[in-house]
Amino acid sequence: MKLFIDDANIEAIKRLCDLYPIDGVTTNPSILSKQNRNPEEVLKEIREIIGEDGILFAQAIPTDAEGMVKDAEAIVRVLGKNTVVKIPCIPEGFKAIRILKQKGIPTCGTVVYTPMQAYLAAKAGASYVAPYVNRIDNMGYDGIYVTKQIHDILVNNHMDCGVLAASFKNSQQVLELCEYGVYSSTCAPDVIDGFVKNLAIDGAVNDFISDFNKLGQDKTMKDYFE
Ligand code: G3P
Numbered sequence: 001m002k003l004f005i006d007d008a009n010i011e012a013i014k015r016l017c018d019l020y021p022i023d024g025v026t027t028n029p030s031i032l033s034k035q036n037r038n039p040e041e042v043l044k045e046i047r048e049i050i051g052e053d054g055i056l057f058a059q060a061i062p063t064d065a066e067g068m069v070k071d072a073e074a075i076v077r078v079l080g081k082n083t084v085v086k087i088p089c090i091p092e093g094f095k096a097i098r099i100l101k102q103k104g105i106p107t108c109g110t111v112v113y114t115p116m117q118a119y120l121a122a123k124a125g126a127s128y129v130a131p132y133v134n135r136i137d138n139m140g141y142d143g144i145y146v147t148k149q150i151h152d153i154l155v156n157n158h159m160d161c162g163v164l165a166a167s168f169k170n171s172q173q174v175l176e177l178c179e180y181g182v183y184s185s186t187c188a189p190d191v192i193d194g195f196v197k198n199l200a201i202d203g204a205v206n207d208f209i210s211d212f213n214k215l216g217q218d219k220t221m222k223d224y225f226e
Contacts, residue, residue, distance in 0.1 A: 001177070002184035004055070005192065006166060008035050008042050012189040013049055024055030026130075026166070026186040028086065028110070040078060047079050057108055057164075057186075059086035060096070068096035072105050084127060086110040089117035094124045101125025108164055113139070118150040122161035128184065129154070132167035133177075143167070144176055151182045171195045 002023040005016050008031045016022060025046050032039045043058055050056060056079055060071035072085040085100065087093045088111040097107045101124065108128035109121025113136055118129040131150055133143035151163050162183025168174055168191050177185055216223070 001182060002055075003192075004057070004164070004184060004186035006031065006186040006188050008032050008046065009189070010042070010045050010049070013046055016189060016192055017049055020192065022050070022054075023184070024050055024057070024082070026057040026086075026164070028059050029061060043075075043079055047083075052080060053082060055082050055084060057084045057086050059088075059110060063088070063090065063092060065092045065095035065099065068093065069099050069103075072096070072100050072107070073103075076105050084108050086130070087121075087126070089121050089129070094120050097121055097124040097126050110166075112150070113146075115146060115149050115153055118163075119153050119157075122154055122157075122159040126161055128162055128164040130164040130166045130186075133165055133173055134167040134169045136167075144173060147177060147182060148180050151177075151180060 003021065004024050004026045005013055005022055006026045007013060008027045013025055027043065032042060035042050043056065047056055058075045058079065060068040060075070062068050062071060068087055075085050076083050084106045086108045087096050089109045093109065097109060100107050106127045107125070108130055109118065109126040110130040112118050112129050112131040118131065121129050129150060131143065131147045133147055136143035136146050147163060147165050154161050154163065165177050165182055165185040168185070168187050171191060171194050174185050174187060174191070
């Protein structure tokens with residue numbers, strides 16, 4: 001499963017990319033607005049951090065197909081290859097996804113609350129579809145179940161499109177989708193930080209160090225191997 005950071009904070013992205021095997025960064029208009037800066041500058045800085053091989057997602061703002069296509073063309077012109085344009089899965093969005101597919105611009109059908117939206121986006125030519133796990137839960141449905149259903153629809157119909165699961169509140173949700181084999185997930189920094197936040201892990205590491213210190217205080221392997 002590919003793993004993305006769902007955030008636009010430069011320091012958080014630098015820190016997480018340094019520590020974890022991250023495939024790229026996803027953004028949306030709300031995430032970008034939190035930075036209170038020019039979104040082009042923010043996205044260019046993120047591109048520099050993740051490099052040209054990292055996958056960067058930026059969302060088109062208009063709600064009509066023509067405007068979405070213009071936004072998409074501007075986004076890929078500035079952010080280069082391995083940039084995916086998020087297009088909301090509304091009727092005009094499906095039209096925009098079809099046009100962008102013909103132009104060779106990769107898209108992610110976003111704002112996905114139902115499997116039908118995902119099916120239509122994939123059929124229109126989206127490379128990714130992004131169900132919002134936690135927001136679906138908050139509507140009284142089962143976000144994990146809906147996401148698995150979307151994964152099955154894509155696989156069983158041999159669609160050239162992968163799930164980009166989004167809107168998580170904890171690592172267990174991410175792990176359950178990983179076990180199921182969904183294509184990718186994007187998580188806020190606090191969710192990624194929670195992946196290995198575990199007193200048992202910290203305790204085991206501290207025990208190893210204090211045991212090894214019995215041989216010689218603060219020595220490491222290289223001190224003995226020299
Ligand atoms: O891009 C969609 C995703 O970021 C939504 O996450 O946490 O705002 O529900 P959240």
